[in-house]
Amino acid sequence: MKRLIIAIVAVLAVGYFVLYEGFWVWVIESTDVPPDKMLVLVAKTGKEMPAGKIIAGPGEKGVLLEPLGTGRHFINPIFYERQLKDQVVVGPGELGVVINKFGKELASGEFLAGKDERGIQREVLLPGTYKLNPYAYEVKIVKMVEIEPGHVGVMAARSGKPAKGQLADEGERGVQKRVLEPGLYALNPEAYSVESIEVGFNQITMAHLGKLPETQTTGQGAEKFKILSGRQQQQQQAKPDAGGKPVLGAVKFPSSDGFEITIDVTLLWQLLPQDAPDVFARYGNLHKIEENILIPQINSTARIKGSTFGAVDFIVGDKREEFQNAFQGTIENTLKEKRLQVDLALVQDTLVPDNISGPIQDSRIAAEWNITNVEKTKTEAKKAELDESVGLIRQIEQVVEFETQRLEGNLAAEKEKSVNQIAAEARLSVAELARQTAAIKADVRRKIGGAEAKVVELKGKAEGDGFAAQVAAAGGAGDYNALQFAKQLPERVR
Secondary structure (H helix, E strand, O other): OHHHHHHHHHHHHHHHHHHHHHHHHHHHHEEEEOOOEEEEEEEOOOEOOOOOOOOOOOOEOEEOOOOEOOEEEEOOOOOEEEEEEEOEEEOOOEEEEEEEOOOEOOOOOOOEEOOOEOEEEEEEEOOEEEOOOOOOEEEEEEEOEEEOOOEEEEEEEOOOEEOOOOOEOOOEEEEEEEEEOOEEEOOOOOOEEEEEEEOEEEEEEEOOEOOEOOOEEOOOOOOOOOOOOHHHHHHOOOOOOOOOOOOOOOEEEEOOOOOEEEEEEEEEEEEOHHHHHHHHHHHOOHHHHHHHHHHHHHHHHHHHHHOOOOOHHHOOOOHHHHHHHHHHHHHHHHHHHOOOEEEEEEEEEEEOOHHHHHHHHHHHHHHHHHHHHHHHHHHHHHHHHHHHHHHHHHHHHHHHHHHHHHHHHHHHHHHHHHHHHHHHHHHHHHHHHHHHHHHHHHHHHHHHHHHHHHHHHHHHHHHHHHHHHHHHHHOOHHHHHHHHHHHHOOOOOO
């Protein structure tokens, strides 16, 4: 009996480890979560949640708030439903705007939620990977605010206490005093609106049709802003250029004597970074500044100042410069009060009616022709004087050339004469040397011939004296002869 009990216990133990631990735990309960996934659990047992609640608390049936991360998890499928979901990935240069689907209701007048409140969260997600339960949170991936070089960012807070002045401090609602310098900013687009405003030089050119292909509005508004005021549309019908953009007409105004004057104007202006928030709060973005401030100011200044000048003043005299100075000075002072800096307000072409400009231009052309003819006469006289001077110079050049050739010939003759004289003197010296050499040689030969005769004489005397001594030694001539004869006999005869 004891053995039977032991066997049953052993079978049950083996069955437990094989069926439960081996199969149930490692096959049924085991769940692998990849690196880019998360595991959301839904409780199948427990109390029912109150109406309107979407996230289950402890002991409640429903979606659990915290998902499980990467790795292997053992979850009993009888008690929990398992759901693999993608993790939230916020890439470089991006941010995540989080919307809570659960939590306390927002206070009256608020639209941005705190950590435990339902709604759009104030805080944003920076670049990275997050395990956020999709049943509890909605995440919108948006681009960070980028302020490019040459621009500043003007922020407008959409929530907070009411601002005390024109510009708002941190925590107040409205256009902020702080300016964003060039760079990337993780600003919640639901909490702040940011306008990127170009600082530095901007240009507006207003020209008559045919002068320029299109309105010259450069800077941030160059591509987006092409506009004609209602009064300009009445004065001049807008004609689109090849790209379909309307042309901003030239400035027109009546002169003091009732004639219509047309001028082309170029305005070079800039918005300083420190003034950007105040200008933006007062007038709006650059499009609004150009539309509502700059262009109307150009037209009104031209009318007010131009109406004090006659039509002729825009053609001749110093009045044109006086109008230019008055035009630029008025625009500079007026826009300076609005914290817009004007660097140039240039009046370019001026168009005056033909019945005014025609006679003036004709008289000026005649005067110019008269001046041209006088100058031509003066030029011809100067040319004749120049030709005479050139002829005189050429005569002097010929005289100088002749004298130079003559002097060169004289120098050559003198040089040749000197060379011949030196050569003759050299030949004479050589002949004299040859004569003296021949005399010396003759004297040497004579002296050598006398010496040779003396030698012969002395030699003959020496031989005679020797012969006499031999005869004397032999005892006489007869004995000497006998001795010489005996020397000539053969050896055996002697």
